[in-house]
Amino acid sequence: MREVFQQELAEVQERLVDIAGHVVVSISTAVQAFGESNVQLAEQVIASDPLIDDKAAALDELAIDIIARQSPVARDLRIVVSALRISASLERMGDLARHIAMLARYRFPMQVVPESLQPTFAEMGRHDIEVATLLRELLETQDLSIAERIEAADEHVDRLHRQVFAQVLGTAWEGAAHATVDATLASRYHERFADHAVGIARKVKYLATGDWVGAEPHEHDLEPVQPEA
């Protein structure tokens, strides 16, 4: 029984790694679609999101089935319950990549954000891709040093999120209201994407160490932006 259970846990882990791999592809493609205003790439992200949803739902079914058949307790049970939570967060990360792609598709052939913001979003996009890539690696290797690197990348994303607002509210901002709306939403999507990765990394760390630092998707309480004088 124990051996079967370990095999099933390995299957759960493999599936989480697989879903995380799809999220890496989605965010990488969405960031490229956003940066290059590439509508074909945007369509790819949007079209492939249901696959992530289906894989997450199938994993949830497997996890519930394992609990029902194996009646795990203690740490074993927590691992399976955490898999349910991790799959929900991965599914949400896929949604956020899709939201970024939808902005790109909708504005095509224009860029979503004006020239002046593009370097900031390009950097934020790179960090989101890094976060997803690290997350996949963390889920595969369970190497906890990767969790720290995810937190560090998330801090970059938060800094860039604040920088977007600083630019939008600066005197040099040339965007119309629709560009302000788009930049706000796009920045929020990028920020939440990294937040979910931090939430997952903390769950993985908790399972390994028992050191519970937070159950739910982490979110910094960014102060809202400064009003203009």
Next chain:
Amino acid sequence: MREVFQQELAEVQERLVDIAGHVVVSISTAVQAFGESNVQLAEQVIASDPLIDDKAAALDELAIDIIARQSPVARDLRIVVSALRISASLERMGDLARHIAMLARYRFPMQVVPESLQPTFAEMGRHDIEVATLLRELLETQDLSIAERIEAADEHVDRLHRQVFAQVLGTAWEGAAHATVDATLASRYHERFADHAVGIARKVKYLATGDWVGAEPHEHDLEPVQPEA
């Protein structure tokens, strides 16, 4: 054993109702703080959010403990697993109420949104309060007709969310960039709040009927806003 289990399920349900009640208070207070620019009320929401987080975490511990001790299967297991998911969504609804309150606190003594948007946000706020109130009632009574009313209220919120963007992008919009950013974020928070309630309502419905219409927090794919001509 069965009787103990039923008592424990009743305890889980009571706790969900209790947390939902706190979410009703939070969103009601946040909406009032936002509408009246009342910093004391905003502080109340912000200060009380950790209580919701703690209650959700305690409920999760109870649910995991029930699974470990009682080894429920089939529908019983799904009820307990759903409680974990519902508590995560309630916790997130509390966060979104806090975000709305933080905008009000940050802009105080100014209003977060200009005069022209206040009726729209007031209406959106009323629907969010309605959604939370109905959700609490649904969790308490398991009366599935309430789930339909939650979906209907969410549709109002989505309509108002689109209306905010239409106003921000209209020619009569007098807001500066910071008002555009704030209105965008505030509208997104109101919209996501109702989305989570719909997600919970669908889980409750699923448990009662076995008719699975969606596992994860529901979100409409609102098309991004129209660029100005």
